[in-house]
Amino acid sequence: MEFVFSSLTYLLLFVLTAVLLFLIRDELKTKQVDHRAGLVDPPAPKAWPIIGHLYLMARYKVPYRVFDEIMADLGSVFRLDLGSVPCVVVNGLNNIREVLMIKGDHFDSRPSFRRFNQLFKGDKNNSLAFCDWSQLQKTRRELLRAHTFPNTTSNMYTRLDTCLKTELADLTDTLDTMANTECVDIKNMLLHTCANVFMSYFCSTRFSRSYDKFREFIRNFDDVFYEVNQGAPCDFLPSLMPLYHWHFKKIRSWSSKIRNFMETEIFNKRKAAWVPGTKPVDFVDNLLDAVTQPDRDDGFDMDIGLFSLEDIIGGHSAITNFIVKTLGFLVDRPDVQRRIQEESDAVVRASGSVGLSDRSQMPYTEAVVYESLRLIASPIVPHLANRDTSVDGVRIRKGTTVFLNNYSLHMSPELWNNPEHYSPERFINAEGRLEKPEYFIPFSGGKRSCMGYKLVQLLSFCTISTLLNKYTLLPVEDVSYAVPKGNLALPFVTFPFRLRPRNFRKQ
């Protein structure tokens, strides 16, 4: 008994000493000043042993909200230890610019989360969004640019316009023939539409709504998209990894099924028919052209090409989720719907349908896209310091994960009037033109900025205006339309809508 007692006492003493040492170390870390470089270490709130500051993130529905609280106490650059992952949160436009633009080279890496690596054969560097910066990433971004940022006078732009018009006509035709528009699973319908816009634009092929394999492919992409938009404790506490065995298996199966579809339904046929030296028409041509170039020394090969293609095709899920969220904002705002309808009615009366070139005549609809982006954007894609560096005179050590807090920038009452309120008008200036404040950065900036932002703007604008031109959105009884903010993804099964056909006549 005495032995047990003394063992327990020693154990207790050991734990207390460990906790004490942890707290002293934490206190010292916060106060350290490097007089030579004039840098201070980032201040941090009180941390708990093992989980660090993770407990703070659980306080709010939108976890980033806690950043505001900490910022008020500690200033605009502060440290958070999320489990075993050292992080820094950077707030304020000037500091964010310092990271993205002035010191872009210091912060162009990404943290490594084993959960996400499962999607890319265990290696984040196979991915467009989660890889570290390299010559290979530069090549991938350059290859994509002409496709994701088509010049308004280019063939690519006309091609995108045609793909969009075709798929939106297919969507409204399908909706028109549906017996019941009282409860429409619009997300499912739109996933097909956006997936086919991407398929026809990037791969020159499209699939029927009734093709089971395509439906499964779309579902797998949406599951992946939902997954990468959620945080998980194992990202920060690797000791929990064994608990995720089955989950990781599921993640790997989504990506291997996606790969199987891409190879069997698209890539293998295109590869077999490819004649080197042919002028590329779509992105698949560009990939085949790139991988068959002699003397490549940047690591760009067929496997990497396929990963890039899958990454970019997956963008259809991001856009669909964004559009459905926007419809969720609009469902109980008939005044906003009416203004979009007024703009689209004028365009449809003149030219029969809404196209990409009509954006300049529809500033209010564009403002709706901006306003939804403001509310759903988040710092979900962090950067990583690849060397010892600093932001605003605060030391950032190599290997620190860096969150750029665009959520607070978009929700600050100092920058926006009544920021919680949905109000597209805030993006329209006194002359009735669209105006984007410099502190509105939903797609970030610099060398790791979003590769898909133009497509988001073009597809959402056209889809929302086409849908509202044909229908008025109404809520389905007893359904909650509380659109989650600070997060882009919705579950696969989400709120349905009632669609009431409009009496609008083209002539």
Ligand code: HEM
């Ligand atoms: C509403 C929809 C979207 C939002 C709000 C969004 C936002 C973002 C943000 C904030 C980043 C991180 C930028 C940084 O690290 O500084 C990012 C990265 C990225 N986005 Fe998007 N995005 C959206 C849709 C898309 C779509 C549709 C595509 C593809 C067609 C896409 C492709 C990418 C890629 C490839 C990256 C990684 C770029 C790199 O690391 O070099 N995004 N996005």
